[in-house]
Amino acid sequence: MYYPQCNVVLRLAIGVLLITSLGRVCASSDNARSKIAGRRALENEANWHVAIVHEKHLKCSGSLLRNNIVLTSAECIKDLDILDLKIRAGSKTFKRGGQLRAVAEKVYHPQYNPAEHSYNIGLLKLKRSLNFTQDNVDTVRLPTAKRLELPTSVFVYGWGISSLNANKTLTRHLRVAKYRVYSEDICQSYLSAKDISNAENIFCVGDQGKDLEICNDDVGAPAVNKNGVQYGTISFGGKCSSQKTIIATNLVPHLSWIREKVNAWRGQNDIKTPVE
Ligand SMILES: *[C@@H]1O[C@H](CO)[C@@H](O)[C@H](O)[C@H]1NC(C)=O
């Protein structure tokens, strides 16, 4: 349930410090929970999640494959000059904290087509490696040959997680929401004919049955299983559309492409090998 009038009243209330009395009026509407979906990420959770910042604005999300390599969507990096991009790691806010790094190189899948979701992946190499002895920075794991099957649900982290009606696209603190992975049949009803012809490269997640209609605007954000193994990158967050469906590029068919690029960029300072 969402009560826009309570939202407006609550915002005004904060301005004039009437929070306590009005809080009671709105409490029954469950406003706090429906305004922004999911929950806040803990400080030491999803330490592989990074913000891709373009001229001081949040452009996209990404994940750390190594201390100097970020996995994200092709869409996020294709048309941008890497000189204008920065990566913030080790912070649950995209604006401050953690470690900020300049970008040295970018590469995206050669078959990427902006109208499709099947090859929407790309990588950034950082100019200087992140310092992994500092707090809240770590690499994500990718699926291994033993676990190539998609999980039944995924966790998606992002700053753009919001409820359908919240009309709010950014949260200050990283959030996480759990979504169901839809069957191929359901997923295909959201895809173009071209995407359906590459359906194995895509999966869809969401939770249409819930009152709390969640969506995620963070393109490039990782979709991970309960053990933090990344299966997808968010390709289309639905922009809180009425479809309530998030489209992810499936990483499983792309593992060898990712491995090849990561190995080509392998630096001397790498301390982990997440691509198993
Ligand atoms: C990494 O961070 C630790 C802890 O803050 C610091 O002691 C160390 O000097 C840093 N290493 C580099 C290479 O900056």
Ligand SMILES: *[C@@H]1O[C@H](CO)[C@@H](O)[C@H](O)[C@H]1NC(C)=O
């Ligand atoms: C969201 O914001 C836009 C533009 O500010 C407005 O036109 C629209 O009606 C709003 N939607 C909701 C559900 O409040």
